[in-house]
Amino acid sequence: MDEAKRPPVQHPAFENKEAKKDSVNPQKGREYVPDIGQGAAGSSDRITRAYLDSMLLVYRHLGAVPPSTETRILNRDVSTPIMASALALLERFDPDGSAAFARGIQRAGAVMWTGWIDNEMFRRVADTGANAVCGVKPFQDNDKIYEAIEKAAEAGAVGICMDIDHCFDDTGADCGFVFGQLGHKSLAEIQSYAAAASAHGLPFFLKGILDPADAIVARKLGVAGIVVSHHQGIWCYAAPPAMMLQEIRSAVGSEYPVFADCGVHSGVDVFKYLAAGADAVGVARELMTAFSKKGADGVYDRIMFMNDELKGTMAKTGRATLKEIDMSAIRFRSGW
Secondary structure, eight states, X not given: OOGGGOOOOOXXXXXXXXXXXXXXXXXXXXXOOSOOOTTSTTOHHHHHHHHHXXXXXXXXXXXXXXXXXXXXXXXXXXXXXXXXXXXXXXXXXXXXXXXXXXXXXXXXXXXXXXXSOOHHHHHHHXXXXXXXXXXXOXXXXXXXXXXXXXXXXXXXXXXXXXXXXXXXXXXSSBOOXXXXXXXXXXXHHHHHHHHHHHHTTOOEEEEEEOSHHHHHHHHHTXXXXXXXXXXXXXXXXXXXXXXXXXXXXXXXXXXXXXXEOSSOOSHHHHHHHHHHTOSEEEEOHHHHHHHHHHHHHHHHHHHHHHHHHHHHHHHHTTOOSGGGOOGGGEEEOTTO
């Protein structure tokens, strides 16, 4: 299919066929808008793309050497700072679903963050040898969360991550989800999840952090690290993660693990996120599209291609290692 005509990949966990047919949200009986689209003025994806495109590179050539992208993430030595952001329901593209996807990640020497998948599927992911962080939703049923942490630890997860930005729907009410009712979480509950993960020897992360104040609180609660993200535009008018990274990094310090995603389509985008303060960068749609076309080989190929783009950008800006990437390599177009 012509790429220009290819429809966007949508996450069926939030789909409801009857709701789409009637244009009504099954939870609230209100107008259902599953995707505000790249053309909408308030599209967080569109705003994020514009911000990333406003970041211009300062080339530096004298004394430059071939760069290395090797790094250490979650106490694992990896070949690239490019990670797979949380994805689920990959069985749409391959019967082995997330396990097949994980084979591409393992071959690339990368890290993957899973979406909400059942315990058996996560075990199969871990069995591939991929460095996998198990995703868990903020279910109202806390027992479901504690069970997911325990099962992930038994399967060989390298961490646990909760999508804290999936608490509310667009009316401010607790969010519905096909796998169980989600809900807002108290600080005490978040602290208990971090403690439960730690008791199993796993770091606990929160995804969906955009405000430096949230980052500070997360650290105080024992959360091991954060993912700066607006979750690929699930809300309108969200600040681009790359815009917030410098403030967040300043707030939590240089040693606290800070990851980021949203709108990453190239190794150049990865470089910009790293410059802004991320330790590593998640990619979602690029890898999902590659997986839909070529399976695990597509995932591997796309990560390698993007990593080569990152290396090229590092070489041209005089950065031999990932630690040397900072905002001195960036200038902004007028207006940002």
